[in-house]
Amino acid sequence: MDRSIIRFSHCDKYIYCFSFHNSDSGGFVDSAGRSSSPHCPLCNSRLRFSLLDAPVSIRTPFDNGHAIPYALTIGSMHxxxxISERDNSELHVGITNSKGVVYNYTMKGVRRDETGWEQCVAVRLVQPGAASAVSLWDRELEHFALSDMWPPERFHEEREFGTCCYAFALGFINQVRAAGGKRCLTRDEFTAIHILPRMKTTSTYVQIYREVLEHDFYMIDRPRDGTG
Ligand SMILES: [Zn+2]
Structure with missing residues (x-):
């Protein structure tokens, strides 16, 4: 998912497609490098945008998890x-340390991934500047990973509940919360606070991306707001 998506309005629709941009010659190249002038996929007329209706780029919901320290990372092995609400059971989560190493519990025990989370959803767990929370983070995370709560066998046993990688991440988050004098979160609270809000925007983006990938564009009705 390395292409960026833009949205413009035409034919009373919002139309999503992969980005096109100005080349040096003043023409357009699409994101695959082909020269073309963009056309509306509905009416086929050549697109010319004024300042007010210029295409907007849609922000990707994905982050490089290895570049975001002290975060919860949400990814999919596929x-x-x-990564979407609908594929909820396939989600895999981890916790990054100060250097972006992703600690995650798998059927091989706790892994410390230095690669592989380049396109994930990363939720910052510590606000910038909260020095007290991070001073012991790496040591505590390593200690937590080494505890006998996370053997490979146990991952298998609990796998049917889909709770293993969650339990690891939530366990560590709760340990940090407890050290800061905060009460522990239940699994439902954890999901509602840390997972669902980001999953909603991610699911929408993934749906649009899949449509554009398959049909070259995706459209929705433009809300009637009187601006032509
Ligand atoms: Zn059109």
Missing amino acids: GPLY
Whole structure:
């Protein structure tokens, strides 16, 4: 999912497609490098945009988890196209340390991934500047990972509930919360606070991306607001 998506309005619709941009010659090249002038996929007329209706780029919901310290990372073993609410059972979560190493509990025990989370959803757990929370983070996370709560066998046993990687991440988050004098979160609270809000925007983006990938564009009705 390395292409960026833009949205413009035409034919009373919002139309999503992969980005096109100005080339040096003043023409357009699409994101695959082909020269073309963009046309509306509905009416086929050549697109010319004024300042007010210029295409907007849609922000990707994905982050490089290795570049975001002290975060909860949400990914899918099948790739970012599978990070969505609908594929909930396939989600895999981890916790980054100060250097972006992703600690995550798998059937091989706790892994410390230095690669593989380049396109994930990363939720910052510590606000910038909260030095007290991070001073012991790496040591505590390593200690937590080494505890006997996370053997490979246990991952298998609990796998049917889909709770193993969650339990690891939530366990560590609760340990940090407890050290800061905050009460522990239940699994439902954890999901509602940390997972669902980001999953909603991610699911929408993934749906649009899949449509554009398959049909070259995706459209929705433009809300009637009187601006032509
Ligand atoms: Zn049109």
